Amino acid sequence: MATGHIKKEMKMKFPENVFPEKGRTVMKKEEIAFNKPSGKNPFGKNSEPESKTPSPHEEEKPEESISPSIEKNLKKIRSLFSNDDTFMFRKFESAGQAPLRCAVCFLDGMCKDSDVSEFFVKPVIEKTFDEPLSEEKLKKEVFYGGDFQTETDFQKAVEGVLAGNSVFFIEGFSLILVADTKGYKTRAPEEPNNEKILNGSREGFCEDLMINLSLLRRRLKTTDLKIQYLTVGEKTNTKVAVCYLQGIADNNLVKGIIEKIQAIQIDGAVCTNYIEELISGNRLSPFKTAGSTERPDAAAAKMLEGKVTVFVDGTPMVMTAPYLYIENFISPDDYYLHYVYSSMMRVLRILCFLISICLPGLFVALLTFHSQMLPTEFMLSLVGAREGVPFPLLVECLGLLGVFEILRETGVRVSSSVGQPISIVGALVLGEAAISAKYVSAPTVIIIAMACLSGLMLQKIKGAILINRLLVLFASAVLGLYGFLFAVAGIFFHLLSLKSFGIQYIGYEESKSPRSPRDIFVRLPFWMQKKNSQS
Amino acid sequence: MKKITLLFLTVLLLFLLCGCYDYVDIEEKAMVAGFAVDLSENGYRVTAELVSSSGGSDSEIQSKIAYSEGKTLSECLRNMISESSKKLDFGHCKIIFISKTAAEQGIDPILDIIFHNDEIKVSIDLAVVRDNEAAAIFQTDPILSPIVSYEAQKTLESMSHYLSVSPQGFSYKALNHIASIGTELVLPMFAIRESEQRNSFYLNGCAYFKDDHLAGELTEAEGRYLQIIRGDFNKGRPTFTLHDIAEGGACCISPEITSFSGGSKPSPEDPYTIYVTGTVKLRMDELPQGISIETAESREKIEAEVQKEIEDSILTFTDKMLRQEKNDIFGFGRLIYHKDTALTKEVSTEEYMQKLTVKASFQVQIESSGISKKPLQD
Structure with a gap:
């Protein structure tokens, strides 16, 4: 991987301390150091593990001890959460000559009150202690019913409260109990809107990391499924889980991804895309080199192909890596429907990609430079339709593409009840009126509509399609068919030069590719495909 | 940053140095459907049938006639540009009508124009017009197409496929016949039927040549036997x-x-x-x-x-x-x-x-x- 290039881009995009405002991504010296060329490919199969540059996350911070005094601890934690009205604390104690005094801290709305009362408050206030308790007795006889961890670092108390746990300070003990009493509301797993299928599972990931991991584990009931937690974001402390199947996923790939995530220094990572953009490389390419899915079945299937999935707490999108170009044309439906139909649909999607990118450019090139190549009958109808249109064909195409993008974006952003009237007004009324008023010609509307409609089929690369379509269109308008060929060849060469986490993005290397060669352009029946596991 | 600047300059130069020099929208071109070659006092008279349209969703295709004279065919075509407000486009020119007198004088200059003009296709049809001036064919009323040249060209295609009463007059084949040893050129021939209701054209036998000069005519039956032989x-x-x-x-x-x-x-x-x-x-x-x-x-x-x-x-x-x-x-x-x-x-x-x-x-x-x-x- 061209790590040297990434370093430069990072410097360009995120110069040190230029955007120190809250929420901005700030790349520090340490991260830039991470991207220095090491001379070895961290994702190469045969490469030795890269010598790790120590990142600030891995450096041990000096532990901040917990005071045996509840008051001191409360004062300290209250000062940290000052001006936060959701921060709550309660003091309670037992009866007896040597009462057990405790204080609990939590964030309102993040915690399940009944669990706190039932498992931690009630055992204390209902008991009588006449002599001081040992730590052992405290765990075994008082808080025996709850799920908790003891910590001695004050920072853990803060992190515990932020994570939705309740933190207990106990008078006389230099430790805290971090109790898992999370009780915030999460969305139930629903069918993802972006990846709807005809047959198959209706489950989709939700915003809760643990639910998402359980959805994955339900599909991969094996001890080979490995999950490693990481934390990203100085302000958000977002929990990230890197999942892979041991024995199938390449160790160097896993190691490389983990190292890159550990090296991320960012204020907050609220979505998978933050991590994706920061670790996937190829930042100037319009093509995505890391995949994402909202479907547990798709994530499990990708892991069976040897890919690594990255879950981010708070988002239903799961990143998959490496990501091959052909995956843009693969739908989860392909594996639920008959292989003949699936294969036909896959070929259709590839054709639609070509139509969507090439059709407007080809149309402009043929009409303005090589009209003699068109059939005469077609030419006659075009002459009739274009007569009286005041704009050059290129401007007409650009205008229509712009209008389509406006309509599409408006349709996406508004509620479904408004979306239909927008379609009617935009597509039917506006289109018909524009043709009648001779602002645009009907054949151009048809060509642009076909190109845009074909592009809608491929939601995963809609951005790349838009950029490439414009590139081909401009090149064709400048140089005719030569320009068209140059642009298409340029796109193809660019795709050939791309790599996703060390794997060729386009093209097939059997030794490296995670995909079966019989599941690329068409999906052959499962009985003709090889076993997924390489081991 | 250096790379981006370089890319920007390259794209800019692409536009400035060579961009769009021959970009012409189709409505800016006058599409020539066919042209007729007659002899005039000065040399040649070329009459072109141009395609025009009213535009819009209910557009109607019509034909307009333009003509010019000159000592050579090239001069005629060049003069015709000055008569038309748009650039003449021969990319969809399908047929050339040649009057009998022009064919008798020789069709070499016509073939020369076809093979030295980058727009005219070498598969363009050639046909001789019997009795009248060749340009008279544009005054007839075609039945199925608003453009006389396209209807005439379709007639030749259909004749070749369904009737076989004459060879189809592809210009590249015509050149082969003229240039080859031991064979002579035969072209289809149109005649004009005049009546009070409407003038129409119809296919009427063939014209045979000696070298590039018209030498005689064949009947429909003879044309058929020629095809069989x-x-x-x-x-x-x-x-x-x-x-x-x-x-x-x-x-x-x-x-x-x-x-x-x-x-x-x-x-x-x-x-x-x-x-x-x-x-x-x-x-x-x-x-x-x-x-x-x-x-x-x-x-x-x-x-x-x-x-x-x-x-x-x-x-x-x-x-x-x-x-x-x-x-x-x-x-x-x-x-x-x-x-x-x-x-x-x-x-x-x-x-x-x-x-x-x-x-x-x-x-x-x-x-x-x-x-x-x-x-x-x-």
Whole structure:
């Protein structure tokens, strides 16, 4: 991987301390150091593990001890959460000559009150202690019913409260109990809107990391499924889980991804895309080199192909890596429907990609430079339709593409009840009126509509399609068919030069590719495909 | 940053140095559907049929006529640009009509224009207009298309496919015939029918050439036999006269020739003997009174008469062209040349045409009736 290039881009995009405002991504010296060329490919199969540059996350911070005094601890934690009205604390104690005094801290709305009362408050206030308790007795006889961890670092108390746990300070003990009493509301797993299928599972990931991991584990009931937690974001402390199947996923790939995530220094990572953009490389390419899915079945299937999935707490999108170009044309439906139909649909999607990118450019090139190549009958109808249109064909195409993008974006952003009237007004009324008023010609509307409609089929690369379509269109308008060929060849060469986490993005290397060669352009029946596991 | 600047400059130069120099929107061009070449006092007169449209969703295609004169054809075409407000585009020019007088003077200049103009396609059709000026054809009312040139070109295509009464006048083939040894050019010929209701054009035989000069005309039947001799016959519906079968004297039948295979080839022993052979399959869908195809015997009688007529007609036609007109439109000379190159160099064209013996041998088979494609059985 061209790590040297990434370093430069990072410097360009995120110069040190230029955007120190809250929420901005700030790349520090340490991260830039991470991207220095090491001379070895961290994702190469045969490469030795890269010598790790120590990142600030891995450096041990000096532990901040917990005071045996509840008051001191409360004062300290209250000062940290000052001006936060959701921060709550309660003091309670037992009866007896040597009462057990405790204080609990939590964030309102993040915690399940009944669990706190039932498992931690009630055992204390209902008991009588006449002599001081040992730590052992405290765990075994008082808080025996709850799920908790003891910590001695004050920072853990803060992190515990932020994570939705309740933190207990106990008078006389230099430790805290971090109790898992999370009780915030999460969305139930629903069918993802972006990846709807005809047959198959209706489950989709939700915003809760643990639910998402359980959805994955339900599909991969094996001890080979490995999950490693990481934390990203100085302000958000977002929990990230890197999942892979041991024995199938390449160790160097896993190691490389983990190292890159550990090296991320960012204020907050609220979505998978933050991590994706920061670790996937190829930042100037319009093509995505890391995949994402909202479907547990798709994530499990990708892991069976040897890919690594990255879950981010708070988002239903799961990143998959490496990501091959052909995956843009693969739908989860392909594996639920008959292989003949699936294969036909896959070929259709590839054709639609070509139509969507090439059709407007080809149309402009043929009409303005090589009209003699068109059939005469077609030419006659075009002459009739274009007569009286005041704009050059290129401007007409650009205008229509712009209008389509406006309509599409408006349709996406508004509620479904408004979306239909927008379609009617935009597509039917506006289109018909524009043709009648001779602002645009009907054949151009048809060509642009076909190109845009074909592009809608491929939601995963809609951005790349838009950029490439414009590139081909401009090149064709400048140089005719030569320009068209140059642009298409340029796109193809660019795709050939791309790599996703060390794997060729386009093209097939059997030794490296995670995909079966019989599941690329068409999906052959499962009985003709090889076993997924390489081991 | 350096890379981005470089990329930006490259794209900018792409636009500034070579961008859009020949970008022309189609509505900015005057599409020439066809043109007619006539002789004038100064030299040539070229009349072009231009396609125009009213535009909009209910646009209507119309044709406009523009003409110009000049000493050469190139001058005529150049002058025509000054008459039209738009750039002339010959990319969809389908046919060139040539008047008889212009064809008699020679069609070399026309072929020259076709092969030296980058817009005119070499597959463009050539046709001769009988009796009138060639430009008069643009004053006729076409039936199915608003553009005369396109309708005429379609007529030639249909004729070639369904009637085979004339070779289609592709310009590249025309050049081959003019430039090759032992063959002459034949082009389709249009005539104009004038009436009070409407003037119309129709295909009326062929025009044959000697070198690049018009030398004479062929009837429709002769055009058909020419195609049979050349081996270019596709389908057709010729009329044959049956003399000995019908009870009430001679009668005519017009069967459809559903398939034809054959052509001409020189004898292996004697290069001056040409065999014209072929297998003709007929479909009888119109039977005059007293004619039957129900029995094998009755069919054989018809087949024999048709075969005799074909053979006799071919012999008469070849004799007329070779001996009287002294014109080898059949390409017999080329066949001899291909068989023995030295032979045609030793013998002059007139000499080999006098020496040639043509022998015709055809097999005729009534294959089916008009209502069924199944082979007839007793």
